[in-house]
Amino acid sequence: xxxxxxxxxxxxxxxxxxxxxGSVSPDAKALFDFKRTPExxxxxxxxxxxxxxxxxxxxxxxxxxxxxIVLVNLLFVLSYQFDxxxxxxxxxxxxxxxxxxADLNSALQxxxxxKEVVINLVIGTSTVLIVWWLFGGRSFCSWVCxxxxxxxxxxxxxxxxxxxxxAKDRQLHRGTRxxxxxxxxxxxxxxxxxxxxxxxxxxxxxxxxxxxxxLAVLWVAVLLLIEVFYSRRFWCRYMCPIGMTYGVVGAVxxxxxxxxxxxxxxxxxxxRVCMVPHVLSMTKFGWNQDVRQExxxxxxxxxxxxxVCPTGALKFDIKGVGKLL
Amino acid sequence: MSAIAQFLGxxxxxxxxxxxxxxxxxxxxxxxxGGFLPLMALAEPRLRPPGxxxxxxFLAACIKCGQCVQVCPVEAIVLADIDEGFGIGxxxxxxxxxxxxxxxxxxxxxxACPTGALSHKPSKPEEVRMGLARLDKPDACLARHGLGFxxxxxxxDYEGLHRYAAVDRWKPIPVADHPYDLPLCDLCVxxxxxxxxxxxxxxxxxxxxxxxxxxxxxxxVGCGMCEMICPTEPAAIxxxxxxxxxxxx
Numbered sequence: 001x002x003x004x005x006x007x008x009x010x011x012x013x014x015x016x017x018x019x020x021x022g023s024v025s026p027d028a029k030a031l032f033d034f035k036r037t038p039e040x041x042x043x044x045x046x047x048x049x050x051x052x053x054x055x056x057x058x059x060x061x062x063x064x065x066x067x068x069i070v071l072v073n074l075l076f077v078l079s080y081q082f083d084x085x086x087x088x089x090x091x092x093x094x095x096x097x098x099x100x101x102a103d104l105n106s107a108l109q110x111x112x113x114x115k116e117v118v119i120n121l122v123i124g125t126s127t128v129l130i131v132w133w134l135f136g137g138r139s140f141c142s143w144v145c146x147x148x149x150x151x152x153x154x155x156x157x158x159x160x161x162x163x164x165x166x167a168k169d170r171q172l173h174r175g176t177r178x179x180x181x182x183x184x185x186x187x188x189x190x191x192x193x194x195x196x197x198x199x200x201x202x203x204x205x206x207x208x209x210x211x212x213x214x215l216a217v218l219w220v221a222v223l224l225l226i227e228v229f230y231s232r233r234f235w236c237r238y239m240c241p242i243g244m245t246y247g248v249v250g251a252v253x254x255x256x257x258x259x260x261x262x263x264x265x266x267x268x269x270x271x272r273v274c275m276v277p278h279v280l281s282m283t284k285f286g287w288n289q290d291v292r293q294e295x296x297x298x299x300x301x302x303x304x305x306x307x308v309c310p311t312g313a314l315k316f317d318i319k320g321v322g323k324l325l
Numbered sequence: 326m327s328a329i330a331q332f333l334g335x336x337x338x339x340x341x342x343x344x345x346x347x348x349x350x351x352x353x354x355x356x357x358x359g360g361f362l363p364l365m366a367l368a369e370p371r372l373r374p375p376g377x378x379x380x381x382x383f384l385a386a387c388i389k390c391g392q393c394v395q396v397c398p399v400e401a402i403v404l405a406d407i408d409e410g411f412g413i414g415x416x417x418x419x420x421x422x423x424x425x426x427x428x429x430x431x432x433x434x435x436x437a438c439p440t441g442a443l444s445h446k447p448s449k450p451e452e453v454r455m456g457l458a459r460l461d462k463p464d465a466c467l468a469r470h471g472l473g474f475x476x477x478x479x480x481x482d483y484e485g486l487h488r489y490a491a492v493d494r495w496k497p498i499p500v501a502d503h504p505y506d507l508p509l510c511d512l513c514v515x516x517x518x519x520x521x522x523x524x525x526x527x528x529x530x531x532x533x534x535x536x537x538x539x540x541x542x543x544x545x546v547g548c549g550m551c552e553m554i555c556p557t558e559p560a561a562i563x564x565x566x567x568x569x570x571x572x573x574x
Contacts, residue, residue: 079395080395089391089392089439090390090391090414092388092414093388093389094390094392095392100439102388106389110385110386110388110440113386114382114385114440114441115385116441118439118440120438120439120440120441121388121440170345173342175346176346176349179350180354184354187354187357187358191361192382192385193360193361194384194389194411195360195411196357197389197414198359198407198410199353199356203414204414207389207414210391211403211404214406214407215406215407215408216406218407238349238350239349239350239353
């Protein structure tokens with residue numbers, strides 16, 4: 001339980017901390033002591049050297065993810081433009097082969113602002129809630145959200161520019177998103193408008209794809225420019241309330257990325273590619289509480305760490321089903 | 326004070342990070358709140374789709390998904406852009422471009438709405454109260470001059486659609502493909518989908534006086550068909566949005 005609360009606290013903005021000796025399991029402690037022996041340290045160094053020569057991370061999960069994002073958003077467009085009627089509407093709310101679906105954050109905004117809930121919205125919200133609890137809430141971010149894909153491209157550009165010294169990543173406090181979340185919730189209740197929807201890049205993009213380009217796309221462009229030149233993954237990391245809604249929903253999801261400390265060489269490659277590296281704090285040497293442990297609630301299940309880990313210490317896993325892939 | 330100092334951290338970089346976060350966080354919230362401004366500046370309320378609840382509630386209840394847009398057979402419904410602030414992504418009808426002529430018969434947009442922003446209260450077109458027609462430019466009205474009308478109502482390149490029961494009961498066709506030849510222009514009455522919502526009344530007691538004036542009755546639902554079909558430029562008859570919401574009370 002306290003592990004879950006910790007995971008929430010870190011998602012809400014607290015810096016992850018090294019676990020206190022009392023909270024580390026005996027097995028993990030034994031493994032830590034074993035790994036600390038000079039022979040083991042030597043061996044790790046050798047492995048890392050080897051791996052630098054031979055290991056090349058693939059693109060499997062990224063390709064799968066991009067296909068998923070493009071496909072889902074394309075289905076929305078085709079459903080309207082060519083009348084194939086698979087998912088009608090936009091990402092804020094839709095009908096999937098006639099069945100109601102509602103984005104949890106947009107639905108929440110409407111409920112707070114309108115203060116009345118019709119049955120269709122309850123149906124739509126429940127279905128989506130179950131789906132994203134199963135797949136892990138923020139899977140929405142990296143497997144469906146069109147802004148995520150644009151943000152990923154902006155990030156690639158940012159990293160290229162940063163390597164040449166033309167851009168710099170300025171970090172923000174992750175608590176900003178929590179504060180904004182509360183601010184937008186309060187604003188919806190007090191003003192009676194869905195204030196956040198005005199700047200919701202997911203809704204803006206989804207509508208632009210299906211119903212045609214709009215002026216609002218300029219706002220999305222501004223966000224992307226900030227991400228390229230000023231702050232890496234600015235929106236998804238520090239601002240987006242949608243991400244937080246889904247993070248809470250998927251905190252105890254069956255689908256998650258699992259960390260196995262035995263295989264880990266503690267190089268930190270995973271944290272370098274991760275959009276939310278605070279969820280991977282247990283991969284630091286001596287930071288894991290168990291030999292095997294799930295990574296935090298803020299994880300978007302993008303698979304970048306799985307891809308980049310040379311020893312397979314990070315893997316997708318489904319609770320109760322055992323090892324996957 | 327020391328608590329804040331502690332929170333901000335001792336290092337300069339920590340304080341910078343805090344300031345950056347506060348500034349950008351405020352900017353994002355501010356940008357969203359900027360949605361108030363267009364709302365205050367918007368002089369005329371939009372004509373909302375059938376069943377729309379009172380405007381203030383409508384903006385709150387609408388989830389901005391456009392499902393109403395998708396089901397409309399004449400594509401009368403379009404979505405507002407960010408220049409309408411909190412109204413971004415909300416549906417409206419520009420009657421002059423394309424009015425709602427109830428071609429769907431069943432108020433499909435209401436059935437499509439997932440949040441109740443379009444109320445289920447109207448169950449047939451006659452019960453809708455989205456707007457009210459008004460003779461805006463009486464001097465422009467052809468009937469008031471006793472004039473007829475010949476040709477396509479809105480010119481050959483007008484793209485609007487209308488369902489002509491006599492041509493095809495089920496499929497709307499372009500207005501441009503349906504030219505008229507009328508001894509006295511009665512387009513607003515002829516194409517009104519609600520019987521008796523608008524009538525042409527004599528302008529004098531003289532039986533030889535051809536002149537007629539359109540009179541709008543309380544049964545008018547405000548669909549905008551008369552504004553769309555009116556052949557004068559600009560339209561002599563227009564629709565005012567009803568502010569009380571378009572559901573019957």
